[in-house]
Amino acid sequence: MMLEAYAAGKRDEIHTDVLLKARQACYKARDAFYSCLEMQSDKKPTEIGSVGLLYPTECKRSRDEYVMNCRASWVKHFDRQYCKTKRTQRLLDDRETRRGV
Secondary structure, three states: OOHHHHHHHHHHOOOOOHHHHHHHHEEEEEEEHHHHHHHHHOOOOEEEOHHOOEOOOHHHHHHHHHHEEEEEEHHHHHHHHHHHHHHHHHHHHHHOOOOOO
């Protein structure tokens, strides 16, 4: 009974942040931020993002735009995904150097 009442009240609500144009803006801002991270990889990370992601000050503007254009849960998800990919790549690179390949 309660679920039906909740669903009836929320049926007409449109979440504009998940529509196509908003998603594309989010992805564009995300890609710009992560490309900044790659370009500035030689700089010391001083800023803290979500889930322990560290990034250099030079990427602060693109990070702010990324956070502004994406849902907080998406930012957290993408940051986790990026960190996981980087950690895996680091482990694979370490394994290759230990083998002497």
